[in-house]
Amino acid sequence: MSLVSVIGAGSLANVFANVLHDFLPEFKLHSVLARNQEKAQVFASKYNCSAVFSFEDFLKNAAPVVVELAGGAALKEYTLPILKSGRTLICLSSGAFTDDAFKQEAICTAAKNNGRICIVNGAIGGLDFLQTCALQRGASEVVIETTKSPKSLLGAPALEGKTLDLTKKMVVFEGGVQEAIKGFPKNINVGVITALASENPHTKVKIVSDPEVHSNTHKIIYRSALADAVMEFSGKPDPANPKSSTTAALSAAACLKNLYSPISFW
Ligand SMILES: NC(=O)C1=CN([C@@H]2O[C@H](COP(=O)(O)OP(=O)(O)OC[C@H]3O[C@@H](n4cnc5c(N)ncnc54)[C@H](O)[C@@H]3O)[C@@H](O)[C@H]2O)C=CC1
Numbered sequence: 001m002s003l004v005s006v007i008g009a010g011s012l013a014n015v016f017a018n019v020l021h022d023f024l025p026e027f028k029l030h031s032v033l034a035r036n037q038e039k040a041q042v043f044a045s046k047y048n049c050s051a052v053f054s055f056e057d058f059l060k061n062a063a064p065v066v067v068e069l070a071g072g073a074a075l076k077e078y079t080l081p082i083l084k085s086g087r088t089l090i091c092l093s094s095g096a097f098t099d100d101a102f103k104q105e106a107i108c109t110a111a112k113n114n115g116r117i118c119i120v121n122g123a124i125g126g127l128d129f130l131q132t133c134a135l136q137r138g139a140s141e142v143v144i145e146t147t148k149s150p151k152s153l154l155g156a157p158a159l160e161g162k163t164l165d166l167t168k169k170m171v172v173f174e175g176g177v178q179e180a181i182k183g184f185p186k187n188i189n190v191g192v193i194t195a196l197a198s199e200n201p202h203t204k205v206k207i208v209s210d211p212e213v214h215s216n217t218h219k220i221i222y223r224s225a226l227a228d229a230v231m232e233f234s235g236k237p238d239p240a241n242p243k244s245s246t247t248a249a250l251s252a253a254a255c256l257k258n259l260y261s262p263i264s265f266w
């Protein structure tokens with residue numbers, strides 16, 4: 001049985017733990033690092049793992065694979081020490097890697113210490129295709145259009161002081177990935193990973209608020225001399241947190257499964 005530790009005891013961490021418990025009995029949750037003590041105790045007793053509240057204590061005893069399901073700030077704070085300890089870090093809040101200096105330091109730290117960073121597909125798919133095409137570079141266009149209901153977008157820093165029309169479809173953002181993740185840190189990690197996997201820093205992001213939708217939809221348009229693709233992913237918002245699609249947590253579980261499996265799908 002392989003052990004895994006998680007950072008965060010929120011919506012996606014619970015989905016992840018459930019999937020492990022119900023469908024991947026070859027894995028056992030070892031520990032959870034959390035901020036909210038009450039949530040963490042409930043999580044720890046439900047999934048029979050230990051709850052830890054200090055990162056230093058967590059790192060001393062963490063499993064060889066750590067899964068981040070906590071947010072960009074947490075990922076930035078914990079990535080380097082986790083990699084220095086030679087562990088594998090599976091991460092969801094990959095928007096943190098728009099900071100190029102941080103990304104390069106993480107890669108160097110992983111390389112030096114036999115650590116590993118796995119950026120998962122999260123709420124989308126197709127990172128394999130984008131990375132495959134990036135081997136010959138030169139994408140002429142990469143666009144991601146994300147559509148969510150207003151309640152999935154509310155609370156985003158970019159919307160502060162603005163009125164979001166709760167009755168009409170509207171474009172709430174158009175621009176680059178850097179600006180997008182700053183303005184919508186809990187909504188557009190998928191935009192960052194699209195840009196990273198396609199190695200296209202000019203990836204364009206459009207975010208649409210649509211009161212009529214009941215899914216989080218991400219449409220990726222990729223064009224290059226080598227191949228064109230249109231990929232659209234529509235996932236149900238997690239009932240506990242409508243900002244996040246439930247499949248994002250499943251994607252971390254699938255990544256974990258691939259890490260240990262004699263057969264993997266790339
Ligand atoms: N790549 C992707 O496709 C997606 C990525 N995400 C990322 O996953 C994150 C988690 O999503 P949810 O579970 O829905 O959010 P959530 O808000 O339900 O849960 C996050 C949990 O992490 C905890 N947390 C925050 N900072 C922490 C820290 N420094 N140490 C320990 N715990 C900490 C919070 O207390 C909270 O319980 C999102 O913030 C987002 O960055 C979410 C959806 C899709």
Ligand SMILES: O=C([O-])CC(=O)C(=O)O
Pocket residue numbers: 122123185186187188189190191216217235243244245246248
């Ligand atoms: O869950 C989703 O649909 C996408 C998301 O929040 C993100 O990429 O941050």
